[in-house]
Amino acid sequence: EKVEITKEQRALIKAILDAYNRHQIPQDVTKKLLQEQYSAEENFLLLTEVATSQVQVLVEFTKNIPGFLSLDREDQIALLKGSAVEAMFLRSAQVLSKKMPSGHIEVLEERIRKSGMSEEFMTPMFNFYKSIGELHMTQEEQAILTTITILTPDRPYVKSHEAVERLQETMLEVLRKLCVLQHPQEPQYFARLLGRLTELRTLHHYHAEMLTSWKTNDHKFTPLLCEIWDVQ
Ligand SMILES: CC(C)c1onc(-c2c(Cl)cccc2Cl)c1COc1ccc2cc(-c3cccc(C(=O)O)c3)sc2c1
Numbered sequence: 471e472k473v474e475i476t477k478e479q480r481a482l483i484k485a486i487l488d489a490y491n492r493h494q495i496p497q498d499v500t501k502k503l504l505q506e507q508y509s510a511e512e513n514f515l516l517l518t519e520v521a522t523s524q525v526q527v528l529v530e531f532t533k534n535i536p537g538f539l540s541l542d543r544e545d546q547i548a549l550l551k552g553s554a555v556e557a558m559f560l561r562s563a564q565v566l567s568k569k570m571p572s573g574h575i576e577v578l579e580e581r582i583r584k585s586g587m588s589e590e591f592m593t594p595m596f597n598f599y600k601s602i603g604e605l606h607m608t609q610e611e612q613a614i615l616t617t618i619t620i621l622t623p624d625r626p627y628v629k630s631h632e633a634v635e636r637l638q639e640t641m642l643e644v645l646r647k648l649c650v651l652q653h654p655q656e657p658q659y660f661a662r663l664l665g666r667l668t669e670l671r672t673l674h675h676y677h678a679e680m681l682t683s684w685k686t687n688d689h690k691f692t693p694l695l696c697e698i699w700d701v702q
Contacts, residue, residue, distance in 0.1 A: 473647050475644070475647050475651070479644045482640070483610055483648070485536055486536075486610075486613045487610055489530075489535070490612070493527045493530045494527060495523045495527055500520065503578055503581060508584065509584075510584055513581040514585045514684070517581060521695060522694050525554055525694055528558070531616075532620055535620065535637075538620075538637070541637075542630050548626065548627040549628065549634065550698065552626060552628070553622060553625065554698050556619045556670040556673070559598065559674075560612070561616070562578070562599075565578060567599065567603030579596075588683055591679070594673060605666070607663070608648075608652055611645065611663065614645045615666070618641050618667065619667060621641060622638065623635040645663065646660050685701065
């Protein structure tokens with residue numbers, strides 16, 4: 471059928487993309503990933519620093535999602551806490567799949583592999599990274615898929631389920647149209663993107679176990695990560 475993006479939907483895409491590009495981890499933080507020496511301890515500390523910075527970026531980005539600030543305050547917190555890990559898997563996946571000349575990719579992959587994480591999480595995590603890379607998402611698709619992940623109604627403690635669902639459905643419809651227009655040869659592309667959201671839920675469960683195993687080995691997190699992940 472003739473797919474057309476309305477004026478309102480175009481404005482939505484622009485607002486989300488501008489926010490997504492405006493809020494990025496500062497260079498001095500990500501540059502450290504390239505400079506500091508290697509050790510399980512150093513890798514864990516660096517990843518903790520980047521993750522903390524990423525959460526701050528995520529909070530700022532979320533405030534720019536049209537309609538988000540009109541949600542109940544406690545629901546806003548519940549959505550952020552419930553989606554942070556998944557949004558960070560998406561972000562790190564996008565970084566690892568970009569053909570970045572700065573050698574970020576190998577370095578980041580190396581630091582994640584050697585950060586004291588148990589082997590069993592490596593396979594699903596790097597399979598996810600590979601599957602995101604194979605999608606060759608556009609910037610708009612990445613920004614909107616992250617928004618859809620944040621606006622997931624069935625996170626723990628969300629009270630106004632319908633209000634969140636309405637916002638998410640608006641973004642799902644925008645993504646569906648974008649996929650049809652930007653990947654005309656791949657009618658299943660939108661379905662493949664949604665399949666990644668399911669994979670993110672599984673990784674989210676693995677991540678809870680990762681946190682426990684890091685904690686048992688006496689790894690320290692920052693106050694912001696402890697708050698958002700209910701750690702300690
Ligand atoms: C606390 C820490 C040990 C931790 O615990 N679980 C995870 C995790 C791991 Cl391992 C994998 C997936 C998700 C999580 Cl949450 C992490 C590290 O999480 C992060 C989170 C965001 C980013 C963004 C990056 C990045 C690099 C270069 C450039 C850019 C850029 O945006 O330009 C971003 S790296 C990075 C690492």
